[in-house]
Amino acid sequence: MLRATKKLTEDFAWVSVEQQLALIEAVKIKECADILDIIPVPTSVEDILFGSIDPTALAPSLRDEVYDIFSLSALLARPFRVLSTGETRKVLLAKAIFQQPKLMILDEPWDGLDSQAKARLANLFAQLSTSITFVFVLNRLSEVPDYCQQLILMDKGQISWQTTVNDNLALILAQVKQLQHLQQTTLTLPSRDSDSFAPRPLDETLPLVKLTNGKVQYGAHIVFQNLNWTILPQQHWQVTGPNGSGKTCLLNLITGDNPQCYVNDIFEFGFKRGSGESIWQIKQYIGYMSNAFHLGYTVNCSALHVVLSGYYDSVGLYQTPSSRQIALAKQWLTLMALEHQAQVPFQQMSFGDQRLVLIARAMVKHPTMLILDEPCNGLDDINRLKVLALIDLLAREGSTTLLYVNHHQEDVIPSIKHHLSMLDYKV
Numbered sequence: 560m561l562r563a564t565k566k567l568t569e570d571f572a573w574v575s576v577e578q579q580l581a582l583i584e585a586v587k588i589k590e591c592a593d594i595l596d597i598i599p600v601p602t603s604v605e606d607i608l609f610g611s612i613d614p615t616a617l618a619p620s621l622r623d624e625v626y627d628i629f630s631l632s633a634l635l636a637r638p639f640r641v642l643s644t645g646e647t648r649k650v651l652l653a654k655a656i657f658q659q660p661k662l663m664i665l666d667e668p669w670d671g672l673d674s675q676a677k678a679r680l681a682n683l684f685a686q687l688s689t690s691i692t693f694v695f696v697l698n699r700l701s702e703v704p705d706y707c708q709q710l711i712l713m714d715k716g717q718i719s720w721q722t723t724v725n726d727n728l729a730l731i732l733a734q735v736k737q738l739q740h741l742q743q744t745t746l747t748l749p750s751r752d753s754d755s756f757a758p759r760p761l762d763e764t765l766p767l768v769k770l771t772n773g774k775v776q777y778g779a780h781i782v783f784q785n786l787n788w789t790i791l792p793q794q795h796w797q798v799t800g801p802n803g804s805g806k807t808c809l810l811n812l813i814t815g816d817n818p819q820c821y822v823n824d825i826f827e828f829g830f831k832r833g834s835g836e837s838i839w840q841i842k843q844y845i846g847y848m849s850n851a852f853h854l855g856y857t858v859n860c861s862a863l864h865v866v867l868s869g870y871y872d873s874v875g876l877y878q879t880p881s882s883r884q885i886a887l888a889k890q891w892l893t894l895m896a897l898e899h900q901a902q903v904p905f906q907q908m909s910f911g912d913q914r915l916v917l918i919a920r921a922m923v924k925h926p927t928m929l930i931l932d933e934p935c936n937g938l939d940d941i942n943r944l945k946v947l948a949l950i951d952l953l954a955r956e957g958s959t960t961l962l963y964v965n966h967h968q969e970d971v972i973p974s975i976k977h978h979l980s981m982l983d984y985k986v
């Protein structure tokens with residue numbers, strides 16, 4: 560048994576969100592000062608990459624290309640646990656490539672990667688496909704690489720269909736497009752709960768958010784600076800920028816989850832930040848969903864309770880919802896085709912189903928501001944299109960302002976007409 564395990568680790572590399580989570584958790588435990596009772600030395604990116612791999616054993620051309628694709632030189636000395644979602648994914652992918660396995664299993668490898676890294680990595684995989692066997696686990700049919708020879712469709716834990724990839728792929732894509740069209744034409748949003756406290760801005764004529772000379776800095780590393788951003792009610796924005804450019808930091812200034820909101824000049828929802836308001840006074844205006852939020856939603860209540868927690872901005876449900884709220888939350892689950900899983904513990908659901916539940920949670924109160932940071936990661940084609948259509952419906956309804964971060968160019972939300980590029984604020 561031991562021999563089999565050892566052989567596997569040499570010949571086999573696996574990249575998935577579960578691996579990403581496990582590594583983050585392992586580093587957190589290793590660095591937990593409460594357990595160690597000493598000041599821990601942070602685990603650097605270099606430790607993660609070359610803990611079990613000898614860098615001198617790598618072909619220089621491969622090493623240089625991977626360094627270049629993922630901008631690794633700038634990351635090597637950084638503590639692993641402070642990396643952005645996309646940077647963490649890049650480290651995992653680089654480690655898998657450096658392992659030089661015979662078999663590489665890549666579960667949604669592109670999720671979270673910026674478009675430049677994605678395109679270059681796809682090229683590298685195409686080159687490596689002559690010497691490595693790849694198994695891609697993908698939700699988007701459009702992402703199936705053309706060197707894949709077999710396509711397997713899974714349904715409810717079973718192989719439902721298997722085919723050789725040739726013209727079939729074009730046929731399947733056409734069918735999916737038809738289904739997407741059907742999905743979009745029949746969608747309606749569950750209504751708002753008029754009895755629950757659904758705050759609107761104190762003064763509708765003022766901007767919802769005004770950030771003046773915004774800056775986020777960690778030690779000597781200035782993530783962005785001189786960022787001026789005014790968001791008016793009903794002005795929907797897309798925020799773009801490469802991995803690590805500060806999109807999440809910026810949005811977390813608004814939600815209050817980044818402590819640097821107190822050293823920035825931020826006016827939002829009628830409050831000047833740092834003038835005695837509580838974080839909950841801010842959060843009541845906001846519906847929020849991000850990769851980090853998903854990974855941090857570790858409470859194991861039912862899917863229905865997760866949706867209901869959106870009314871209270873809590874992680875887990877600690878208040879008694881009204882029968883109207885329960886009925887509306889059930890409607891959201893039905894809309895996501897998850898009504899049969901209402902009582903299923905959240906942690907037992909698939910990653911994609913969890914994602915749908917958390918998106919419903921973010922939208923359930925028809926918030927004043929809906930902040931969605933890469934909401935569609937882990938969703939299959941049909942659910943992705945459905946979610947994008949729902950977000951657009953909510954934006955068009957007229958009481959929600961949308962802030963949207965996304966790396967996939969095809970995931971367009973028609974209502975969004977404004978664009979903030981983090982590249983304009985790079986130092």
Ligand SMILES: Nc1ncnc2c1ncn2[C@@H]1O[C@H](COP(=O)(O)OP(=O)(O)OP(=O)(O)O)[C@@H](O)[C@H]1O
Pocket residue numbers: 641642643644645646671777782800801802803804805806807808809
């Ligand atoms: N607590 C922290 N300490 C040090 N650096 C941090 C901390 N939090 C974030 N950073 C750094 O700030 C930079 C911006 O991170 P952020 O998560 O905002 O990037 P992003 O644009 O959202 O990236 P991605 O597209 O990968 O999600 C990253 O380089 C990250 O390493």
